[in-house]
């Protein structure tokens with residue numbers, strides 16, 4: 009039967025949702041489903057399929073009916089049918105299809121497994137490994153996906169290569185995977201040599217041959233964070249035992265869905281940490297005390313750096329004005345009128361003794377190697393000097409000419425305006441300060457946050473089933489490319505990513521940085537190279553990619569100074585110059601440049617994957633654009649979930665519709 013056709017009335021309507029028989033896969037439209045499926049004593053099966061075993065590929069969908077059925081029947085009817093579907097005997101998993109540590113299960117063993125306190129989630133036919141001592145559970149050849157109840161007497165003995173690890177580190181007979189090795193290292197477990205550890209369910213471990221048992225690895229927040237980033241399981245907490253779930257309780261269809269993962273990556277300084285922090289603020293995820301302290305320290309250190317630039321600028325201005333004075337003296341002496349009027353502004357840029365002493369000290373410290381060590385203590389101690397210095401007329405005069413100081417970044421103004429407040433002992437950074445400050449953690453280790461989207465007005469244009477999705481959880485993981493290794497070789501640790509948010513700084517086209525091999529490279533080309541290695545990475549085949557074109561605000565200014573063709577990849581950018589087109593509906597040069605860059609990435613993506621790249625322009629420092637981009641990412645994942653096996657063309661058809669919902673995305677989607 010052709011796709012999109014109802015198996016009963018044979019009418020074709022590809023946009024109409026259909027309900028599918030869990031045995032034969034036949035799909036029925038709204039008008040036919042009740043006639044074809046009858047009273048559904050075993051759930052959604054054609055009348056002729058009742059009594060037959062379900063198609064195993066559909067086991068994950070047991071108990072999760074479509075919106076169509078919910079529209080047709082009352083809540084309690086749907087609940088009753090779904091209950092039957094999950095609990096009736098013929099729909100149960102046949103034990104002989106489940107292998108644990110290489111051995112097939114008996115009915116008894118399967119019962120034990122399904123009814124223990126923490127049973128495996130989504131158990132279907134297949135080959136699994138189970139470490140009885142720690143409770144680790146996973147699919148054969150893969151990293152652990154869950155920690156289930158330990159000491160269950162099911163299946164055979166675990167094999168060393170059960171999870172296909174190649175780290176030379178053995179845990180309860182099994183060689184662990186590299187993700188687990190990161191986890192152990194994060195917990196401070198010494199993994200040098202070829203150690204064999206014994207680890208119990210509560211995370212206490214002991215190296216073979218050593219007498220002492222070591223503390224629990226699960227007590228460390230860092231370990232849990234690493235687990236979250238690499239999708240490794242943590243012990244089922246007492247607060248949230250999953251024990252009862254398997255016994256047929258129907259939970260909300262959406263709540264059952266596992267967490268959706270967004271992987272945020274971009275070349276150096278493309279703005280990933282800004283977007284990450286923006287997301288935290290947007291979705292109400294507080295910064296931890298640790299993060300706040302780290303950022304406070306970095307703000308203060310930066311402030312000292314900005315002050316130093318001001319001080320150097322002052323010196324320069326002072327010298328210039330002295331020179332100017334000398335010149336004007338010469339002119340005055342030889343002037344025809346004999347006038348002796350002189351404007352003496354040298355005093356404006358000269359500073360007092362105390363400020364000069366402080367200034368000398370600061371410049372010296374900044375140039376020394378151990379400034380890191382001096383700063384934390386020094387910042388508070390010198391707060392009174394900062395105040396005095398800030399009030400100094402010479403400094404203020406220099407600050408007024410800050411546009412001439414090339415070394416001073418734009419963001420400096422934000423912090424310098426509040427220099428006195430920031431250097432006080434009781435200063436605590438606000439969310440805005442954190443956003444404007446650089447970085448989020450002191451190292452470049454991956455960071456992640458779980459969040460859900462608050463309901464917005466835009467959501468009304470979405471499918472009703474997704475409207476109230478505060479129960480849906482998302483995870484944003486920010487990874488620095490440096491921690492992905494050469495050619496992104498560590499990328500496979502993020503194999504369960506739902507969508508990659510690839511961030512590009514639009515202003516990179518005329519900027520350069522030194523690459524791994526010490527060669528000066530155009531940053532846009534370096535960004536392109538990183539994009540290529542991610543897109544072509546074997547584990548990322550067929551992944552959704554959303555290109556985030558960041559720093560739109562800065563592009564507007566830069567494009568006036570430097571043409572886009574500066575970058576060799578953009579040589580054929582020829583915007584039509586239209587002298588009469590000054591009205592606001594006509595796209596600006598920056599908009600056209602950003603379209604064009606988006607299009608270049610789209611072309612590249614299509615040539616590498618045959619898939620469609622989604623694009624979203626963003627200003628990292630403005631919350632609404634970041635919100636829009638993340639919601640767009642959510643929409644893209646949703647289309648994927650709209651059962652693509654039934655309607656594979658949905659993706660393209662919908663993109664323009666949804667484009668309208670996310671206005672800034674629309675611009676690109678439509679034009680390209």
Ligand SMILES: Nc1nc2c(ncn2[C@@H]2O[C@H](COP(=O)(O)OP(=O)(O)OP(=O)(O)O)[C@@H](O)[C@H]2O)c(=O)[nH]1
Nearest residue numbers: 276277278279280281282447558559560627628629
């Ligand atoms: N004006 C403007 N500045 C931005 C924008 N996005 C980021 N920035 C600034 O660009 C700089 C780099 O941004 P980050 O978020 O630190 O970039 P990153 O990707 O984390 O860079 P790494 O530290 O190399 O990982 C910071 O000073 C940000 O404040 C933007 O959209 N507009």
Ligand SMILES: [Mg+2]
Nearest residue numbers: 281446447448
């Ligand atoms: Mg950064």
